[in-house]
Amino acid sequence: MPFPSPNQSHPIKLQDGTSHRGTVFLKAVLDHPRIEVGDYTYMSAHQPLEQPADIAQRLAPYLWDFAPERLIIGKFCQIAHGVQFITASANHRMDGLSTFPFLVFGGGWEGRASRPESGPDTVVGNDVWFGTGAMVMPGVTIGDGAIIGAGAVVTKDVAPYTVVGGNPAQFIKRRLSDTDAQRMQSLAWWDWPIDHITAHEAEICGTDMDRLEQVSPK
Template sequence: MQIPDKNQIFPLKDYKRLCFLKNIIENPNIIVGDYTYYDDFEDIYNFEKNVKYHFDFIGDKLIIGKFCMIASGVTFIMNGANHKMDGITAYPFNIFGKDWLKVTPTLDELPYKGDTIIGNDVWIGADVTIMPGVKIGDGSIIATKSIVTKDVNPYSVVGGNPAKLLRKRFDEEKIKKLLALKWWDWELEKITKNLHYLTGKKK
């Protein structure tokens, strides 16, 4: 049985704009599952550049599951972009030092939405923006150029600015069964033997 190598950077021969993403990630706070791919019109190494405001001292993580499909220009805004909003101004005087440093907020005073978590088998279209702390459920599809500001339930198709539910991919009973099935956690041999079932292609 021949199965693509999850540890290859470029799984497609002579095509260097698509990679198995986990193999190029350097930031320890970005965690990517096996076989998730990133396709970039210019350079696959743009991915980490598009994870914005991801500061080590904040400690938030970007966690992406297995078998996800991420298109060019997808941007993740992390918690470092947040400003305090309970004062008259949201301007971050403290970061510029000198006497302004006296109003330095502690980390627990800054808005914090938690880790950004992308489930398994999620398809994210080109130029999507995902805001801090968003959770996207397994099997979801995010339409091109959407801005995702809220959590997305499993097997949902969402789109727009802000992204809203367009439709469910399956009825609730089937979604429940699929979430229990967790095909992405099967042994690779079992996945390979059942591709006709997973893809809807007749034998």
């Protein structure tokens, strides 16, 4: 059976032939001007995921259509139930005597004293695994191949091919040495043609870096 298209909303088929409604390829279902998602990145939930607006709300509840910041997620990321990205528009002004957001209760947005400064984008690399209930705070960058533990609250950047967990999330271990992490990023298997990727699943999911480099189409 061919690998599903990244434009297929519900890519997992159950034994009875029906689609698993709780897993979606995000690129196929999202239509949000401030969210960019790469091919084959999926989100799973304990309930059916059907409506694009609801999915965007689950994923990034404070990222409004008119927000200045973006949420950018790479290819082949795995996003478990309850993961949320708290983007910069959720922030309150924190440099004044009060943090109360008077502006959200009317009177216009521009020129209000309680308006915070615009925040940075939140950026996720490729092949990143987010455990259940993880939360990513505004402006964080997460490198390729990282693992974010269940329930982690990520408040600062995560290096490629590292594992973090806890609240606030702390470094747990490296998945790969610095040298091998750089080799993986140079290979960028997530950019290979999908037929080549699936033909070499064993090498991609294995532990032999030399062998993976040998099968690279580059």
